[in-house]
Amino acid sequence: MSERRFWLRDKTAPSHRALEGMVGPLDTIPAYSHFVEGLYRGRQPVESWLKNLAWPELFKDWRPILIGPALAKDLADLDRPLPPLAPFTPPGATVSDLLGVLYVLEGSSLGARVVLRQALALGLDAGFGARHLALQASDGGWPHFVRLLDSADHPDMERVGRAAVATFDAMHQAMSGHVVA
Numbered sequence: 001m002s003e004r005r006f007w008l009r010d011k012t013a014p015s016h017r018a019l020e021g022m023v024g025p026l027d028t029i030p031a032y033s034h035f036v037e038g039l040y041r042g043r044q045p046v047e048s049w050l051k052n053l054a055w056p057e058l059f060k061d062w063r064p065i066l067i068g069p070a071l072a073k074d075l076a077d078l079d080r081p082l083p084p085l086a087p088f089t090p091p092g093a094t095v096s097d098l099l100g101v102l103y104v105l106e107g108s109s110l111g112a113r114v115v116l117r118q119a120l121a122l123g124l125d126a127g128f129g130a131r132h133l134a135l136q137a138s139d140g141g142w143p144h145f146v147r148l149l150d151s152a153d154h155p156d157m158e159r160v161g162r163a164a165v166a167t168f169d170a171m172h173q174a175m176s177g178h179v180v181a
Contacts, residue, residue, distance in 0.1 A: 004149050011161040015168035020111075022175045026118040033078045035115070035175075039072040039132070042174025044125055045088035046101065046167065056095045064105050065139045069088075070131035075104050077129040086174035091163035096156040098162025105172065106145040111175055112136035147161065 126134035
């Protein structure tokens with residue numbers, strides 16, 4: 001059992017609840033479209049940072065699945081323009097910082113399974129409108145990430161927690177539409 005994972009869950013609980021509370025029922029195309037716009041606004045800047053990162057040895061060849069391109073295609077399917085991106089200030093480039101950011105991104109794959117069911121009920125699927133959800137739901141990256149978290153050699157867990165909270169907060173800001181255009 002991952003003590004670090006559960007410590008992070010407790011540390012980030014208020015930020016996680018605040019973000020989850022913004023995602024109401026996605027039972028209409030407009031509600032779902034708004035969700036996808038907010039997710040793109042917040043996720044794309046984080047993924048851009050990850051693409052340019054010098055990855056620590058701990059991660060070997062593993063990388064998170066980047067869903068930004070799929071989100072852009074989903075928005076096009078939904079006849080929505082790409083929204084302006086939200087600001088993302090990287091917390092730092094240490095293993096601890098990266099673990100905190102990845103905790104949020106990889107953890108979102110668990111929620112993607114729930115949202116995918118809602119998207120399917122709207123007539124969307126892996127080929128139209130819900131590509132990003134299908135990618136996240138099929139990845140299996142969460143268990144691998146938890147193993148990485150557990151195997152990290154003495155991460156600064158307070159720093160991991162701060163990076164995770166900062167990432168949740170950046171996503172919350174993006175989902176609420178508060179962006180710098």
